[in-house]
Amino acid sequence: MTAAVAARPRSTPAQYPGCAECLTRVFSICDFIGGSPLAPLAQEVRTVTARRTLFRERDVLDSVPIICSGWALSAVMLSDGSRQILSFLLPGDFVSAALLFDPKPKCSVEAITNVTYRAFNRAELKDRIFGKPEMAEMLVNVWIEEKRRADELIIDLGRRPAAERVARLILRLVERLQKRGMAAGGSFEVEFPLRQHHIADAVGLTPVHVNKLLTDLRRGGIIRLSERSLAVLDPVRLRAVASLR
Amino acid sequence: MTAAVAARPRSTPAQYPGCAECLTRVFSICDFIGGSPLAPLAQEVRTVTARRTLFRERDVLDSVPIICSGWALSAVMLSDGSRQILSFLLPGDFVSAALLFDPKPKCSVEAITNVTYRAFNRAELKDRIFGKPEMAEMLVNVWIEEKRRADELIIDLGRRPAAERVARLILRLVERLQKRGMAAGGSFEVEFPLRQHHIADAVGLTPVHVNKLLTDLRRGGIIRLSERSLAVLDPVRLRAVASLR
DNA sequence: CGGTGTCTTGAATACCATCAAGTCTTGTGG
């Protein structure tokens, strides 16, 4: 994103335990925090096992969480028991940029796989970010990207048929994983811990219907999906299903 | 939002022609721009007649627009000819906070009624905002609110039935208008220039179906809607339709 | 080994879209 990031090779020992292996470094502000000559920020590494919640809507957070490893999701529960997933969170993601300023989250966050995340002191992290112009710029980019993805989801849910939504979700996730180096050997094969009900809650469908759409994609030889692993066998046709290009 | 805003009565003469009457002042950063002792920013007031576009997705904006009067909408056109409205823009609204940093809009903006807006020089406006802490704070609040509304729309489109979506849209618009003093005498009667196809494109339905839902609300004595004017006759039942409270 | 969670498949149903036709309003040019 900036020269400072690119200049620091992945293998450089990081200032905090675990950072050397943490995918976060390359894609988020952690790089600036850990790599800067400034004093370490007050923070705490926390671990959450799969299916447990990191925090709920009604909580008040005294710290700002950033995902270090694993997959999580942010979602809103509705009174009828259903829920809408707002976004999937990957290593390096701010849970939400708004949490830097507002301690009350507007959604709850749940671990999909085992998750580790860092909880930074809000005031210190804010000072640090606004003290370094390149970090402030990065925050702005994170925020813009967050909004852009929300708008994409609005378009999908409002105007696209079911098959298209599922195809787009898959393509976007694969793209995000590849950017993080989380796709094995740069191929189209990735670890994919999502259950079908996760996909359903993300794209506004029922698990039953998602199942039918996925088996269509499988039978068509477009994807392979089993054992928590996804391979895009025919990217061209998958993009066609998604009405892309 | 801050003491500076509250301390400045609505009747105070503003620094720019039209500002005294402009609803914008109370709800946006214009107050800080116009009311500050600093030099006026480079800006230009522009007028657009109903149904014309302010700018398109592919444009590159050298200035940052803020709506002064009238209703507008931001939307994305799809390849099949349909479109998704991302938000309705009222006086005082930033078209999008991201435009402060990125000259390329991610959506096109169209006037619903006749619209006037101010186009600020990006660099100057940015400097001014970040030069005054209370203005920076206001920008953050605008941005948080923008994201919050996008998330609400995602929930509506993903998980709520049609009648609920329409009822929620109406309630949110009335609430925003009331905050701006755009509701006649604080009653539930407001000017309402939206066509049914606007509502349809906003909540992901067809105009035909929106029509049927609106006539249901009318026949139930819940709203009155005619001649570009909306009255919420039975707020309690409207909220019930919207699954609120 | 029972229980729970996940995936799969088929059948019936509901919701919303599409199609079509007609009325009414608004705007425009002769």
Next chain:
DNA sequence: CCACAAGACTTGATGGTATTCAAGACACCG
């Protein structure tokens, strides 16, 4: 000022997409 066209609204009939309901197979875990 009127005639005409275009846009907006209304309503009913029909159809398709996705939901709901139901039942069974499978894996994993305590």
